[in-house]
Amino acid sequence: MRSSAISVSGLRKNYGDKVVLDGIDFDVPAGSIFSLLGPNGAGKTTTVNILTTLMRADGGTVRVAGHDVASATKRVRSAIGVTGQFAAVDELLSGRENLRLAADLKHLRSGDQVVTGLLKRFDLMESADKLASTYSGGMRRKLDLAMTLVGNPEIIFLDEPTTGLDPRSRRTMWGIVRELVAEGTTIFLTTQYLEEADQLADQIAVLYQGRLVARGTPEELKRQVPGAHLQLRFADLHDLGSAARILAGSTRDDDELTLRVPHDGQPRSVLALLNRLDEHMINLREFTVRTPDLDDVFLALTDTTSTNHSREEATVR
Incomplete structure (x- = not known):
């Protein structure tokens, strides 16, 4: 530990x-x-x-x-x-001089060696003696x-x-x-x-x-944030309509021929859903697993806390 x-x-x-x-x-x-x-x-x-x-x-x-x-x-x-x-x-000093100043302030005995090593590590050797302002x-x-x-x-x-x-x-x-x-x-x-x-x-x-x-x-x-789903795209309206009837809670978009299905995104669950479509002979053109990102997390947490100041911290163990 x-x-x-x-x-x-x-x-x-x-x-x-x-x-x-x-x-x-x-x-x-x-x-x-x-x-x-x-x-x-x-x-x-x-x-x-x-x-x-x-x-x-x-x-x-x-x-x-x-x-x-x-x-x-x-x-x-x-x-x-x-x-x-x-x-x-300090823009009036070169890159090397800035590092040397930092080394002097730390009272390093091997200051020159440290400076050269850092210039190499950060790919600054070619510009080491140019002013930082450049x-x-x-x-x-x-x-x-x-x-x-x-x-x-x-x-x-x-x-x-x-x-x-x-x-x-x-x-x-x-x-x-x-x-x-x-x-x-x-x-x-x-x-x-x-x-x-x-x-x-x-x-x-x-x-x-x-x-x-x-x-x-x-x-x-x-x-922590709900919103994970599968986005399914079909070849035609007939397959889209058939899928919408058997997948409860789904949202269809006739223009894009897509179906949004709430889902946990787990591989076994995805496979079960695809097998279900196959059993009904529904032709699926493509599918995408979509999960919340940190932007969704951030917005959900701050939106919630702005209206509920007594909210307890959501600590994940």
Whole structure:
């Protein structure tokens, strides 16, 4: 069983009369990717600021890398790296100089070796001596993450790391994140790109109005939301009508010659349905299994909680 890299219990934060974090709890196993999702203003950045010692909580306990963030601030800071929403690079310095500055601040004896290794790893050698102001958005984000890795932190906080990047640059960042986790690094990720969380996260928590309204793996969260169905397409109206009569609860579209059938999507159930059509000699042209994605999960959870503030957290075990 993996040890805990981050442990949060009863975390609270207020800004005056406004409750930003209302007693949230979660645990992040070491060597995993944990993603915190939520709309703007949900409290994601506040959570990251508290976990990275940049802000003090009003209540609860937080342990990062085994250390209390309130009483062992220096030990926490020595164990973590933080990449914020915007690349924190000095545009008046070259990529190499930015990394060298980060190494000097960490008092690394082998700074030059570390810098060269990171430039190679992030494919920045050709542009290493060019000013960061000439870098593309994707290159700046890579340089920013490379600076975060100086000193080999145990835990890395990525606060919306791919905002504004094109799809190719985003996927490059995903590959780097996966490599870090394979090496044993723990990643705490906040993002507004639900596909990103789906692709990367081992565990996801949804934060809404200061409360965690759901936790689980991406697949577990998707199973919470109804709407899985089969879409069947037929050769003609005759077969469409015959199928609609024998498949209860289905919805037909005569223009598209399709039938939408509520379904759990399990292989055995799909096979049983196809066999039933075959028994009635109904010709099926094609079928598609459709299941809810994280967009559906996110919308369902936030729509529900906006009208029911007393909703209990839907924790998946």
